Structures are given as C-alpha cells and as structure tokens.
Amino acid sequence: MKNKKKSSIIVLLTALAVFALAPLGMGNYMLRVLNVALITYLCVLSVYVLLGMCGQNSFAQAGLWGVGAYMAANLVLRAGFPPVIALLAATAGTALFAFVLGFAFFRLRQYYFTFASVGLMTILNGLFMNWEPVTGGALGMQNIPKFSVFGIMLESEKANFYFILIICVLTFVVMRILFYSSIGRSFMAIRDNEIAANCMGVNSLLTKSIAFGISGALCGIAGALYAFLSGYLSYQTFTYQQSTMYLIMIMLGGTISPVGAIIGTMIISLLQEFVRPLANYMQLIYGAGIMILMVVQPEGILGGGKALYETLHKRKRTGPDAA
Amino acid sequence: MGQIMQLFVSGLSTGVVYGLIAMGMVLIFRAVGVMNFAQGEFLMFGGYLCYTFNQLLGWNIMISLILASVGMGVVGVLFMRAAYWPLRKAQARAIIVSAMGASMVFKEGSRLIWGSIPVKVDRVLEAPVKLAGGGIIQGQYLAIMIVAAILMLFVYLLLEKTFVGHVMQATAQDQYMASMVGVPVIFSIAMTFALSAMITGIGGGLLAPLFFLNNTMGSTAGAKAFAAIVIGGFGSVQGAVLGGLIVGLVEVFGGAYISTTYQLVLIYIVLIIVLMVRPQGIFSSKIQEKA
C-alpha cells in the first residue's frame, strides 16, 4: 500500500516536472494544443470517475462540458459576474445538473443508462445549436474575456497554461483522495458487482448519482476553462463524436487510474497535431488503431504496463527457485 | 384530413427504413449481446456498393442491389472477424470501442474510395403513387416497404422455422452450451453478422435515390435505429421494426405539430421517457444480455 502511494507521488512529480518545463521554447500553437489537451484531460477524468471507478458508461460528457462552458460564458457576459465566481458556479451548476439527472437515469440498469446518456447528449447538442437566447444559437457566443482573478488577467497562452495545469494537478490529487475514500470504495463496489454492493448496504441510486455529479463537476470546470481560454463557443465543439473520443482516450490509457486518463489524452491530442501531413488518412489510421488496440490490450497502456510489470516480477521471483 | 394522411404515410415510410436498420442491429445484439455501433456505416457502405455497381459500372438497379447485398454479406463476416471475434471474451466496452473504430474505418475508407461529394443511385420504382386518403407516396418508398416486408418475413422464417435459424438462436442464447452440443459457434455468429449487414446494406441501396449518399450519413441513421431498438424492445425483430415505425411517426408528427427544429431532440425525449417507464421496450427481451 505504501509502495503504491509512493509510486503515484513519483509519477505525479515527474509529470509535473515535465509539464512545468514544457512551455519553454514552445510557440503559441503548441501551447494552445497543450491547453486544450489539459482541458480534455479533465473531461476524460470525468469518464474515469464514472466508468473506471463506478463502471457506468456515459456518452453525455461532451454535453456536460458544454453546459459548464455556456454557463460560465453567460454568467460573465450576461450577468457580469467575475470569472472566478463564474468558474465556481459553472462547476457547481453542472455538478448539480448531472446529480439530479442521475436520479432519473440511474434507475436503469447499466446498459440502459448508456442509451439514456446518448439521448441526453443529442438533446444537449440540439439545445446548444438552437436555443438562441442562452447559447447564441448556431452562431454561438463570442468575445468571452480571458480568465482574470484579483484584477490580473491571464492574457498569454503561457499564463493560461500554468493556471490550467494547477487546476489539473489539484483535480488529480482530489481523484486520488476519492479513490481511497469510502465513497470511492462504494463506486468500485458497484462497478465490480452491483448486487453484492447493495447487499452490503450501498445505496445504488444515490452513489451512482454522486458519481455522475462528480463527473459533472469535472466537465463543468473543463467547460468554464475552455470558455475563458478560447473566447468563442459554438455547438460544433460539443458533439457526440467528442464524447466518443473521451471514451477512446481512457480506453487507450487504461481505465484503472487517473494516470490512464492523462496518458490517453496526451497521446491522442498530440498525435492529432504531429501527424498533420497524414491528416487525410488520420481518421482511418485512428479507427484501425483503435480496433487493434482493443484486440491487443483492452486494458489500455496502463493495463499493458501492469501486465508487463507482473510478468517481469514473476520471473524475478521464480529465478533463484528455478534451480 | 389529407394532410394527416400524408404525414402518416411519410412517417411509416421513413419508419420502415429505420426498422430495417434496427432489424440488422437487433440480429447482432441477439447473437452477441452487444450493440453494434457501426450499424449505420453498414447502411452507408451498402449504399456505396450499390452506387458502384449501378452508377460507376452502369448495371441495372435490381442486379446492383443483389450484388451489393452479397458484398455486404462478405463485409459483415470480415467485420465480425476483425471487430468482434478477437474480443468475444472481453468486456462489453472493449467491443463497443472496437466497433467505433470500425465505423471510423468505414467512414474514412468510403471517403477515400468514393470521394466526399454526395452521390445518388437509380430508383427501383419511379413514379409517385397517389393514395385513397389523399396522400402521395413516392414509388421508391413503396419499393422499400415491399422489400422490408419480404426481408422481415425472410428473417422470421429463417430464425423460427429453419435448422440454420435454430442454430443461430441457440448460439445467441448461450454460446458456451451451444458449443457443447456441437454448434459451430464462429460459423453461426458469422452468419448472423452477414445477415445483418446484408439487410442493412440493401436498405442503403434503396435509400440512396431518396436521400443521396455521403460518407457521414451513417451516424444519424445509426442513431435513429438505436432509438428504434430501445423503444421497440431489444430482443426481438418485431420490436425493432415496431420501434422504427414509432420513431418515423414521432419524427413526422412531432415535426408538424410541435417543432420541426427539434425533431431529433423529440425522438430522444421519447426514448428517455420509454427508458424511464418501460426500459425493456414494448416487446420485452427474450435473450439475456451481456452484463
């Protein structure tokens, strides 16, 4: 147990070091890619909480991301709230929204919840596109100011990078705490065997709704951050395709830990940019790659790493005994 | 009154189309217990195959449809071999993600092969037909309904009355036991996928003259078929067809009387309501599903 905590701290510190040094020598373009990747990471983390910890598959995460974004944008542009309040309110608002919906949706068994989430995603995207008074309709919302706190405005891409990085680190830590907490264990109990969990006194409906609420909070933060970063919101960003992308990212990285979320998000986000010359064939390679990945290692990179580690470990142990 | 008749007729026509796709999806669901997220792409790909035979090679539409469906049968088997079979013991979500990957391959592959400019295909029946109540139905829709009816009958007879069908059902109910009693499981599942792909592919070829083909049309089609299955009930072919008809009618009447803008949203609201009230759909499932 101690070893696990130690190793995750090491991972965290290494990742931090890499990230903190990254912006040196990076142009605006790469920094924006990184910033969006970090925001995407928050959404993928929401999938981790819901799927990796609680075993529920949702396709509505990009919709929740949009809810957070439009909420924050409206609070700042139309109601004149300062960005910090807007960020917090968007987080809480999306969390509440997801939590309440959870009560409606989680009465359904796992499979059906997934379908309902597809329905939710479509409805949300439809609203983003058509509900002009709130979302600006098809044209979207423009001129959202950059994030500012205590009068300091985060104008440059670099400043935004550090800000978003800090938030990502905080959420990572919170997720780790969640993992070791009793509610985290309830999530995992439901994931592993819902009926047994019920027998042990875990309230399915409430627990799953909390998980949905937490995932909503993460998407809400991501949404608000995105609204401030890009300054422009349109329905074309918050689509069902985007939700499926999150699922693919976490499957690639491995659903067993938030580190999987980081790995999957970074690889795919950066891959999109680095293989631009192949852009025409990108989606094709992607699709084939995903199929191969699922066959070779459905547990993702982390799962593969774990398996590798265990085989090596086994070999070490049986070594001296092999005489 | 004439208007309601027209709306009804159109709703049924599009509903039959969704039902066809849904039928294909249900066949796979019954066989392997997982939703096929690439079903819409079967529709698109089948349509494009038909286009190749009919427009690029200039052959007669009926021949093209038959050839396209044979082609789709092959595609179905390949799809099963690549996307499902290696994962048959894995968790459901791995299969889902693999199917998503496959749908990307289909989409991009189609774009690279046939280009991104929308294309069309010849009709089977040209002239519009006037109905007694005052509605007009396009000849092609009539063709679709006839073909759909034939296919449904065929599938029903196949599954319920023939040995092959019984083998397929047995595999669907319990793969392990089926293999114990000597059923060639992989063969049976391959047949199911092939059948599903063929049915959906024919649907694509029949739809193409009406709605035209482009490589992204699979997603909306798949989404509506998916709604159809949930509403009609997972386990059964009749459920899928009925679900499709309901979706078609909701779409058309909802559009006319509530809002044309939110047509798709309406369908999904109905879907969610059905999930709340009667999650197993109208015809309940006979088959146990993968947890």
Place this chain on the structure above:
Amino acid sequence: MEGEYASNAAKIITEEINSSGGILGRPIEIVIEDGLGTDVGAVNAYRKLADDSSIVAIVGSDNSNDNIAIANEAKQAQILSTAQGSSPTLRDICNENPWLFQLRACEETMIDALIGYAVEELGYTKFALIHDTETNSSDQARLFTMALEKRGIKPLETVSFTTGTKDFTSHITKMQQVQPEAIIGACLFNEAAIIAEQIRAFGMTDMPIFGSNAWADPVTIGLGGEALNGVCSAAAWVPNTTNEKGAAFSQKYQELHGHECAKAAAQIYDHVSIICKAITIAGNTDRAAIRDAMNQITDYHGAITIYDCSTNGDCGRGGLVVRIENEVAVVLQEIYSEKDK
C-alpha cells in the same frame, strides 16, 4: 467536401502564377492544414500556419464558425487572413479587425438582389421560408426575411430543420397550409436537393423556389436533377458564369478534374490571386506591408466578381442571379454594387 475543391483550385492557381514568373520573382507555395471540422481544430490549424514565419497570409475555411473562431487569432498573430464566409456577422467582425478580410459579397447584397427579382420583377407577395438551423443557413434566413420586410412583406410561414434531416414531409405540409406563391429555401447541398425533390413529389411541380446559393451549385443539381429546374438563386458563382475570368477558370477546372467547378474552388482561386496582388503592391513579404497593400486594392477583377478591399468586410461586390434550366444554372442578371464608403 469543400476541401477537395479547394485543394484542386490551389493546384491550378499555384501552377498559373508560378508558370508566369511567380510573385516578386519567386514561386508561391500553398500550404494546406486541415481544420478537422471543429473550431478547436480550426484554431490549431491556424496557429500552426501562423507560427511558421515563412507564411505570409492565410486563407480561412468555408465554415462560418471557423472564421469567427480565428478572428481573434488573426489579431494576435498579426498576419493577413481572409475569410470565405458571406454572413453580415462576419462582415462586422472583419470591419473591426484590421487583419481579417471578408473576400466575398456579403449575403445581404446577394439576397436582396434575389428578393428584388422575385418581388419587383416577378411580382410574388406570398412566401414560405424553410431553412437549416446551422450557422450559414440561419443567417441567410434572417437576411431573406429582412429583404422581404424592406419591401413590406412578411413570410407567411417559417420552418426550420437540423442538418441531416432526410424527410421533409412535416415541413412541406406546414408550408402548404399557408398556400404560398413561392417557397424560399436556405440550406446546404444535400438538403436542397432533397427538399426540391420532395416538393415536386408532393405535386407542387410548378412551385417557384428561391434558394440560397447552395441551391444553384452543380453538386445540388447533380443530386436533384430535374427537380431543381425553375429554381432561382443568387449565387456568388456558377460554372457557366458570364464573368470572363471566371468562365476561363471554370473551363480549365473542368478539363483538369473531370467534374464541374464549384464555388469552393473559385473562391480559393480568387483569394490567392488577390493576396498575390497585395504582395506585388507591397513589394516585399513583410506581413504588415502586405496587409496595408490589401487595403489599397479597390478594383480587382476576379473570377467571381469585382473586389473592393478598402474596408475589410464585404469586399466582393457582386454575384449572379441565376435560374436553373435543363439542370444547368443560367445567369439572369449580374449583381454589382458599389461599397458605401
């Protein structure tokens, strides 16, 4: 899909300019980056190009949302950028943004000319309007309504739909109920073809249709065939345009690529040509100098229309009113208006 036309056109113009000595004595090169259809992707693609110091100007994509997303980027990166969109919102954005140019006639002028033709020359007063809810089409619908109101008319019924809708029975039924003399349609290629077909299938074979520019595009006609006959539209471009340069380009494109030249290609052709003209006027490849030179171009004759770039928005000054006859778009009138200075 527009990407295919765009890259074909890019090849043609590059070859044309380079074979006649290039610009400032050097060959031009066009680098293409894919925006991947989302505004996140568009911004990334834009930034990648802007960061490359050898790139002197950027031509934006055909997607309105993309253009709005990159507007701020253009200001930050300080590189001459052109937008292909025709919306009035874009015009306003361009007028406030020194670096972004709208090289197209604003839809307002075009739609006004079309409605003018419908109301003043053909005498229709009762219209029903059907439009897609995506950005471009919603904008166009708004402009159609404005143009009608200018002439004291209101559309009797307005119905909208989401892109990808295949069955328009509810929409057509609703429109039929108000018994219009003509139908106005604002949407994209696929839907335009389907709507035209379904309107005819419902028995309204003679119903006049006035469509947004996508209706007159060869892609739409290719899909809808004879259902499109009789449709009038105000288009920036049709393959048999009466514009001299345009006609030459159209023919060349058809010969090289085997299919008709669509608007997407002609736009790239013009955008690149104008930018090259600006570079020639500037005399060097400094980004700011080129931008300043752009503002000096007031009478450039392109393949689509004449361009006046003295203000950034609404630089294209005209287009064509066309009617489709025998599945070919035939020019009825050329639109041209001076810029209000």
